[in-house]
Amino acid sequence: MSVRNRLDRLRRQGGAAAPSPLPLAERLARLGPARRETGVRDSARPGDAELAGRCGGECIAPGVIRLVETVAPAALHGRLALSETIRWRPADEGPAAGYGGAPLTLVDTETTGLAGGTGTLVFLLGLLRIEAGTLRLTQLLLTGFHGERAFVEAAEGELKGTASLVSYNGKAFDIPLLSARCRLTRRPDPWSGLPHLDLLHPVRRLFADRWPDCRLATAERRLLGFERVGDLPGSEAPAAWFDWVRRGDWRRLPDVARHNRWDLLSLAGLLPVLERAWRAPGEWGGSPLAVARAHLAGGRESAALALLGQARATLDAEGLLLLARIHRRRGQWREALAIWQPLAEAGHPEAVERLAKYHEHVARDFTAALRWTRRLLELQGGTPEHRRRAERLCGRLAGAAATVPVP
Structure with a gap:
């Protein structure tokens, strides 16, 4: 028995269908239309200029598209008018102390993965610049691997003059990744040397033990009242970009850009709102004890004392003991005894x-x-x-x- 006959017999014994008697070329021809229906035909693939038009941007270099928008100050993002962000100045005892230099640039990226390292690419960079009473939102879209050096150069140009950066988890992810792409393309790194306010840190300090998580979507919903309708999840952004690179399917790229835009506007809204929550954490469902500890770590004992005194009725034993320690250091024995006595009796x-x-x-x-x-x-x-x-x-x-x- 020939090898082919033995294979056919084994297929029948395993329940497999018999091989098609049609020639390979005819079988591929029959598969062709179905295969083409799953994506965009190569002949329909738009060029960069056409893609820029469909996304509302302009092609500024081979492989790079730029989208620019001036955000109206009266625009609402959830409950907050963005004019509050334009007027915002960091308080000396707030979460953003030392980061108020103008212009302030808010940064958010969309990448080909979350692992980081040399295999992860930034394909969309969003920058929201707060300067001279305006909000200027710029997005750089990489259309292919060949354009990365021009993409990095364009980002460097957009960043010129920036005094401070604001991000959400950018210290751990966005900025190290952008710095890595600069090194790989042999360009100067304008990112790592700038003062950087990562809003994830004050959000965690205020709400880590109050919320189920501290993702940006959670913060914007609870603090700004902003609900995303029809949002493309960030986890799907890499697949949307690869659909374009591999098949020319651009249809989800505008959704990625909208997701990135919402991220930036939420960062803008959180700046003034977190300042308020820092001053009165109890009113926002935050932790007065955590903020008081931050004040003490920064050498602001008077601020910690005032905050704990205001929140005394809601403090647990840990918070009360911290308040008593401050009174003890200041020689305020009567106030300290009033805290110790009931706790000791318990x-x-x-x-x-x-x-x-x-x-x-x-x-x-x-x-x-x-x-x-x-x-x-x-x-x-x-x-x-x-x-x-x-x-x-x-x-x-x-x-x-x-x-x-x-x-």
Whole structure:
């Protein structure tokens, strides 16, 4: 039995259909129309100039299209009028302190993947520039691999004069990737040396323990009231670009550009709104404790004290203890005692220890100090330090009793 006959027999035994008796050329011809219907025929593929017209832009170099829009200041993005962004100036004690230099440029990218590294390409760069009372939105679209050097040069030109960058997760992703593309195309890197405000960080500080996630879509919905209708998810952007590169199918590229535009407008809206949430986190569902810690880390103790004092009624034990620590450092013993006393009575170890130390070293009430120290031993099983304190206090009380004259 020939090899072909044996293969046919095995196919029949496995339930496979018998091979077509038609010649290969005829079989491919029959498949041709169906294959062409799944995409755009090569003969219908638009050139860069035609693609630029369909997307509302202009071809500025081989492989690069630029789209430019001046955003009306009165335009609404969710509940927020973008004129508030134009008027915005960073507060000295806010999340954007030190990033208010003009012009400010907001940046967002669409890429061929999320892994980063040399295999990931930026194919759409969005820049929203805030300068002289205007919002200028520019998008650079790469139409093919051959245009990347011109794309990087165009981005460098658009960035000239920028004082600070604003992004959302840009410190970890967008800016390192843009810097990498500069190195790969042997162009100067204008990105990594600029002051950079990443809005993901203040959003996480305010809401990480309050929201299910801190994605930009979540922040814009909860803080700006902006709901995306008909949005192309960012996860589908790479496939949309490859549809164009491989088959000339441009139909989803305008949707990618719209998604990128919405990202930039949400960044613009978050600038003034996050400033407000930083001043009054409780009113926005944020964490006063987290913001107070940020103030302390920045050396702004007075701001932390004011914020925790305003939010005292809503603070948990952790927040109350931080407030008491600030009062203690400032010698405000009455305020600190008012916090420690109820917490100690509820059995909180730190509050019990603070009362023991206060009565020993400040009030010099050794009896009260020993009482709270013994309570601490009951709660924590007796550390060497606590046992030494109890012995020391017992010795002081015994010594005091020995010096009392017998009547």
